[in-house]
Amino acid sequence: MAEIFYDADADLSIIQSKKVAIVGYGSQGHAHAQNLRDSGVEVVIALKEGSKSTEKAQDEGFEVKSVADAAAWADLIMILAPDQHQRSIYTESIKDALAPGKTLAFAHGFNIRFGYIDAPEGVDVILVAPKAPGHTVRREYVAGRGIPDIIAVEQDATGTAWATALSYAKAIGGTRAGVIKTTFTEETETDLFGEQAVLCGGVSQLVQYGFETLTEAGYQPQIAYFEVLHELKLIVDLMWEGGIAKQRWSVSDTAEYGDYVSGPRVIDPHVKENMQAVLADIQSGAFAERFIGDQDNGAVEFQELRAKAAAHPIESVGKDLRSLFAWKQQDSDYVEGSAAR
Numbered sequence: 001m002a003e004i005f006y007d008a009d010a011d012l013s014i015i016q017s018k019k020v021a022i023v024g025y026g027s028q029g030h031a032h033a034q035n036l037r038d039s040g041v042e043v044v045i046a047l048k049e050g051s052k053s054t055e056k057a058q059d060e061g062f063e064v065k066s067v068a069d070a071a072a073w074a075d076l077i078m079i080l081a082p083d084q085h086q087r088s089i090y091t092e093s094i095k096d097a098l099a100p101g102k103t104l105a106f107a108h109g110f111n112i113r114f115g116y117i118d119a120p121e122g123v124d125v126i127l128v129a130p131k132a133p134g135h136t137v138r139r140e141y142v143a144g145r146g147i148p149d150i151i152a153v154e155q156d157a158t159g160t161a162w163a164t165a166l167s168y169a170k171a172i173g174g175t176r177a178g179v180i181k182t183t184f185t186e187e188t189e190t191d192l193f194g195e196q197a198v199l200c201g202g203v204s205q206l207v208q209y210g211f212e213t214l215t216e217a218g219y220q221p222q223i224a225y226f227e228v229l230h231e232l233k234l235i236v237d238l239m240w241e242g243g244i245a246k247q248r249w250s251v252s253d254t255a256e257y258g259d260y261v262s263g264p265r266v267i268d269p270h271v272k273e274n275m276q277a278v279l280a281d282i283q284s285g286a287f288a289e290r291f292i293g294d295q296d297n298g299a300v301e302f303q304e305l306r307a308k309a310a311a312h313p314i315e316s317v318g319k320d321l322r323s324l325f326a327w328k329q330q331d332s333d334y335v336e337g338s339a340a341r
Contacts, residue, residue: 004181006175006176010166016041021065021070022044023080025054031130039170067089077094079106104126105165109127129187137172152183153165193282222321
């Protein structure tokens with residue numbers, strides 16, 4: 001059974017006694033920083049010179065320092081920059097400031113798991129990862145609730161790293177909802193797999209193939225869009241609320257029967273074999289090597305793949321269709337009561 005921790009298991013005073021630098025002020029950065037501050041923690045924002053986020057952070061009442069100055073000042077440094085940039089930020093601006101007793105923190109274990117960042121001895125290395133987008137983490141905290149977090153410790157140099165991780169999670173609202181203990185390896189590998197095989201890659205490809213199958217058979221693209229993409233959110237919300245069982249209970253008998261007899265025809269055992277191959281590439285580091293190698297090469301493959309996906313007919317059909325209706329999709333339509341990350 002997973003170990004789950006709540007407010008009573010965490011000592012908020014631990015993080016309140018530390019100076020915290022938040023590296024980055026994007027989706028997660030702004031949420032961590034604001035929640036920490038509201039929990040009585042001293043926080044500065046660490047940004048590179050000329051960052052477009054500087055004015056926003058200052059307008060919201062934070063002191064902004066260079067990454068090097070913030071790392072030297074802080075007791076705990078939470079790196080919330082994109083995975084592909086963390087290695088250079090760490091090497092250039094953080095590494096030399098990591099005196100014994102400090103804490104290096106992450107919200108995703110990618111760079112630690114695959115060896116792109118190697119923390120020195122004497123430094124605690126922890127992970128605190130809310131399982132939601134930053135704006136949801138902030139909104140739930142303000143509402144007096146929280147988003148479940150997962151926490152891990154890769155290096156416990158002080159003997160208090162777990163207590164620090166729990167305290168940090170409490171300060172951002174995680175222990176209100178429940179915090180699950182994991183490892184950097186488990187968090188990283190399962191997160192990448194979920195994104196690639198199901199949540200992003202799997203679902204996107206399934207939707208595109210469904211759209212292509214219907215339109216190639218002569219059905220209207222607009223009708224195909226509604227049937228394979230638009231209604232997906234309704235199904236996902238039901239799953240989020242009560243698992244696959246609630247989704248099946250909520251749909252018609254016809255849909256449920258079709259689920260049982262046709263689902264395994266589309267997602268057959270070969271798909272699971274392909275998923276296992278994807279997982280193997282993640283575990284071996286092959287995916288990380290391909291991703292970082294491409295990023296270091298100017299993200300040539302990434303940009304080509306992005307452009308190809310943007311040119312798929314489902315995108316133009318959806319854009320035109322959504323513009324025709326008085327009802328407009330809002331951000332809250334996607335995140336209220338959903339599991340969007």
